[in-house]
Amino acid sequence: MRPSLLYCAAILALSNYVHSARILGLFPHTGKSHQMVFEPLLRKLAERGHHVTVASFFPLKNPPANYTDISFEGIATLGLESFDLNWYENPDIILRLPMIGRLVKQLNDFHPLAGMALKVCSKAVDWPPLSEALEKDYDVVFVENFNSDCMLGLLHVHGINAPVIALLSSNLMPWSADRIGVTDNPSYVPVISTDYHSRMPFWERMGNTFLKIYHKLWFRYLVQVKEQEIIEKHFGRKIPDLEDLGRNISLMMLNTYHALNGPAPLVPGLLEVGGMHLDPTRKVIPEVCYFMFVKYKCP
Ligand SMILES: *[C@@H]1O[C@H](CO)[C@@H](O)[C@H](O)[C@H]1NC(C)=O
Ligand SMILES: *[C@@H]1O[C@H](CO)[C@@H](O)[C@H](O)[C@H]1NC(C)=O
DSSP: OOHHHHHHHHHHHHGGGOOOOEEEEEOOOOBHHHHHHHHHHHHHHHHTTOEEEEEESSOOSSOOTTEEEEEOTTSSOOBOOOOOTHHHHSOOHHHHSTTHHHHHHHHHHHHHHHHHHHHHHHHHTTOHHHHHHHTSOOSEEEEEOSSOOHHHHHHHHTTOOSOEEEEESSSOOTTTHHHHTOOOOTTTSOOTTSOOOSSOOHHHHHHHHHHHHHHHHHHIIIIIHHHHHHHHHHHTSOOOOHHHHHTTOSEEEESOOHHHHOOOOOOTTEEEOTTTTOOOSOOOOOOOEEETTEEEOOO
8 A cells, every 4th residue: 555545544544533623702792794704604613513602792593503602692782883874964073174084083983992892891701601611621712803802811811722813804903913913004004994095195194104003002092901901800810911912813814805905915824714704605686776875675
């Protein structure tokens, strides 16, 4: 027998002893659209024989075997992802200023995310089903990288050392790039809240740079530092800086695709998985018509 055949035979003989992975997913954001991106991945992992435990605001209706949901329902109200059209119809005086108005609007869009993160964190530190799940062992942990690093602190407190994979349902947040070592130079990588693209005139590059610095400071001082305080106060001990825990992730998966999101530098630890949530089975598109965001019956 050739050696390669021998290896194959040995692998086949031992295949009875292959074990599935114990996977934990932590998704503390209340937005349904985010979970819609992660859900098919988690479901598929369970369907392929892994043990999957998922803490989120959106438990599955019909979970596959070996899929355990830990519901955050009751911690905070769910994000219906609605927005107030009044913003557009009656913008106040500042918002009507050219350029400044656009910047102010983007800053305002981010602000509520800090309050949401802190509210969820302060309850999650003492959420019995989550604490119970964190007492078990895992081989790999998925954590959403969005408006909170609370879950990284809880993993540390409960002594879970498994590699962490960060998932994003969008492009990079302004505080994501540093933790995986990719460059997001604001002269050509637009900040996620803007409608800029990679070729920016000078004044857009100025605005983009300002937003990047502002959002990073905002996340550091209005989210990370405060979450650290919440965790340290609750458990009565110091934990490593959440920023350092964030930089210890092993992989980051982004819901982007270069043809749609524009070119940007990548590193091997940063994977573009744009469209991983799409259902490949062909379905008939229902006959509804849209005007702007309003659905109505077609004439
Ligand atoms: C669920 O887990 C058990 C125990 O590991 C295993 O025997 C069983 O095959 C798994 N079920 C599925 C559908 O993967
Ligand atoms: C980061 O991970 C390494 C290797 O797993 C570990 O030795 C180190 O303590 C971790 N750093 C922090 C801040 O947890």
